[in-house]
Amino acid sequence: MKTDSGTWPVFVQSFPPKPEFTADKIPDQSGRVVLVTGGNTGIGYETTKQMLKHNAKVYLAARSQEKAEAAIASLKEETGWEAIFLQLDLASLASIKAASQEFLSKEPELHVLFCNAGVMWPPVDLLATDGYDLQFGTNVIGHFYLTELLMPALLTGAKTVPDGRARVITTSSSGAYLGALNYSTFKDTPERKKLSKETLYNQSKLANCVVAREVAKRYGDQGILSISVNPGNIQTDLQRHVPRVVRAVMNTILLKPVQYGALTQLFAGTMPEALNYNGEFLIPWARLGKPHPDVLNDEIGKRMWDWLAGEVRAFEARQ
Template sequence: MAGFFAELQYLIAVVAQLFPPKSKFTTDQIPDLSGKVAIVTGGNVGIGYETIKALLEHNAKVYMASRSQEKADAAIRKLKEETGKEALFLELDLSNLAAVRKAAEDFMSKESELHILFNNAGVMWCPVGELTANGYDLQFGTNVVGHFFFTELLMPALLAGKETSPDHHARIITTSSSAAYLYTLNWDAFKDGPERRKVSTENLYSQSKFANVVVARQIAKRYADKGVISISLNPGGIDTELQRYVPGTKRNVMRKLILNPVPMGALTQLWAGTMPEALNHNGKFLIPWARVGSCRTEAYDDALGERLWAWLEEQVKDQ
């Protein structure tokens, strides 16, 4: 019975976050970011695009980390028209660990410092049969394993960036979801196999978003004494191409009832990545719009976090 009531509370939290109070934060409040270097994964569309737009408007140097150069170039041209500033393309395929390493090496051949990393890219509800190049569930491999590896490879640049940042910190901001409340971890569903194929694509997505929260908290614990701030967040119900696999009728209903314009989805991660107050919330989980919340209880289980971290380290050690 206790488990039933806990799950009911999480469901209530999900619904409540679909109807947040009016935001007290706007992008106009972002301080000048001159001299700061940022990476936004998945930056050519949706929330990532709006995040880059705001960063450029406040004078950051921004790398758009995306799979498709053609799509990125189009987005960069549009951003130049809108802001007068130019983002830089960084080729990144999070579903291929060799490509992740190459992306990190390419960045570090150009820049010695990184001040803000937005782990924003993601896939949602894709067909269960889809896997990464390394055999992981596509949602877990892209949303969790790829971002973990990318972050760890970039850690030297983040630690160097901390030294030149006016607030003496580097920031890692991870885009999770309200779905993090709905499922924990099925250790047999990270890679393909009979157990994974019993799990719905919705739950596979939810476990990846829950894992994002767990990993972000572990980063905060492991690197806090080195000046790294790590925050995860639910960006809110946002009408983006992330819903490309949602059936048409259901998507239309969602648009009418719960989905917000894309710029709203960037608010919470921009607050986390740029505002001075966010330094006080290392390891925390933010909810719409730019408020401190809490995820489900298991996300704060140190034993689970350490187990997941060790598993991820094992996956990437020879890549």
């Protein structure tokens, strides 16, 4: 199989073989504290459900308290266990800071952070609260800041589990293969307005992989396992901005049920075999893949990390 960036990996990964990993293989998660961003819907909901079924204590982070509470009620009916709501808007740095403070006030340890939430193909004129492109702000900056703020709990959590690892699992996309990092488009600029919403999405998903590898490099020797995943082409609310006719065709030909979409990140977040994949990119269904070449470029990774850290420092200085 070709592994260079471009349309070929996207095509091949759209038609993966039958999964060998299934959710019933997840080890008992008793004693583990888990946080799932976007846990109220789609892949996040399925991930939350499986972690609850396997006895984890799960925080469900979402923007809407109403939608989160409805999901928590449904999850309790399905699993017998109750997730804990955490108010979080990844498009707002202030909300991320407040959410992390709320979590840390309750939990000294975090064992698995699923950076799952995201937006795809919203209208280009929509921006994050702090002026970033909505997709880059939510998908990349938001999860970067959240992970950094929760790192003390992750580092503590790594010391309290038998395998000595706390896990940060980042949901990317096959769209990462089509991405290119254009720093002049991360904020609301004339250059950004020239790009399509699809191009902006692919850029954010490439950046997810770049950041995930940097987390592995910077924190791996302290007990942090960081993996990015392509969950596959899945039927979820992520396609809410896709035209109705296109979505109908996608559902018929391309998209799989949501249970499939959670498999790869559940494998990364729970299985002993995943300990061998720090900094790697997993593809459907729970297989090791080769990412976009930029992900493996140390200079690109450092530049991305330094830019994100600088944006966070500037926000903190304004507080």
